[in-house]
Amino acid sequence: MPELPEVEVLVRHLAPLLKGKTIRAINVRRTAVLAPTTVAEFMGTLLGGKFTGLTRRGKYLMFTLRAAGTGDPFLLVGHLGMTGRIYLQRKSAPLPKHAAVAMELGAARFVYEDPRYFGRLTLDTRGPAKLGPEPFAPEFTVSYLAGALGRSAQAIKVRLLDQTLVAGVGNIYASEALFRAGISPRLAARKLRPAQIAALRRAIRGVLALAIRRGSTLPLDFSGGPRGDRLFYHGSAPVADGLAREMLRVYDRAGLPCPTCGAAIRRLVQAARSTFYCPACQCR
DNA sequence: CACCATGTTCCTTG
DNA sequence: CCAAGGAACATGGT
Numbered sequence: 453m454p455e456l457p458e459v460e461v462l463v464r465h466l467a468p469l470l471k472g473k474t475i476r477a478i479n480v481r482r483t484a485v486l487a488p489t490t491v492a493e494f495m496g497t498l499l500g501g502k503f504t505g506l507t508r509r510g511k512y513l514m515f516t517l518r519a520a521g522t523g524d525p526f527l528l529v530g531h532l533g534m535t536g537r538i539y540l541q542r543k544s545a546p547l548p549k550h551a552a553v554a555m556e557l558g559a560a561r562f563v564y565e566d567p568r569y570f571g572r573l574t575l576d577t578r579g580p581a582k583l584g585p586e587p588f589a590p591e592f593t594v595s596y597l598a599g600a601l602g603r604s605a606q607a608i609k610v611r612l613l614d615q616t617l618v619a620g621v622g623n624i625y626a627s628e629a630l631f632r633a634g635i636s637p638r639l640a641a642r643k644l645r646p647a648q649i650a651a652l653r654r655a656i657r658g659v660l661a662l663a664i665r666r667g668s669t670l671p672l673d674f675s676g677g678p679r680g681d682r683l684f685y686h687g688s689a690p691v692a693d694g695l696a697r698e699m700l701r702v703y704d705r706a707g708l709p710c711p712t713c714g715a716a717i718r719r720l721v722q723a724a725r726s727t728f729y730c731p732a733c734q735c736r
Numbered sequence: 737c738a739c740c741a742t743g744t745t746c747c748t749t750g
Numbered sequence: 751c752c753a754a755g756g757a758a759c760a761t762g763g764t
Binding site for chain 2: 725
């Protein structure tokens, strides 16, 4: 589910729902997702606290809160890993099987669930601090990108997954951006010509912006419960799987025709991750 | 049973 | 010391 666009859509959805809500009780069912924060620290800091805002940095969710009593502001950092979800449910609803943390906010309950438990909900802010520029920030310029790619011999597809290069591009949108830019995923980063670097920057911004605008190209489901409850977000409902698929031009389309030229899309493995590309449109 | 999976970190190898 | 590759984390889908 989560690369930058999915997190952005989630943040926009949750921010107004969380603002002003007070944490009245906390249930930690998987202590590992708090790491390196301990359960005692987590409880002590969050209990009685109030949500003041929510923003995104790369693939991280940055919850801002004010502590009970002192009113001191602090940050709660969320990351959805591969399969994490955050949503609100009614307090009377049953907790899902893989709920890692639940927080009672009155009528609503904040649920962080993750079947694989790769994600995090923590007070440790070192993760987002290491990130490179936001793709939409003015600092993400052609000259920045040219400098950051530098003399690296690493394949450009693999470089794009480095969150210190640019924040928020994951395995799906790395393939999609390279397709848009007409660049081979195998091309060494240092071999990109200036025109290709400019095209790649434009493609990254374009593909992420389009995904956000469409509410994401992926079949999202932030609900976790039955439909019809206004506390739920039914992100998946209007986005049929087939329609979502059309948004992705190469990812997971091995053997299918390239939407531009009709050649068969290929899959290759780089750094133990799948890459999809058109051998005809992305020959350089 | 085999293989694949939207992410990040750590370890080994060269 | 650095880069690159792979395994690990834990579970579910096909």
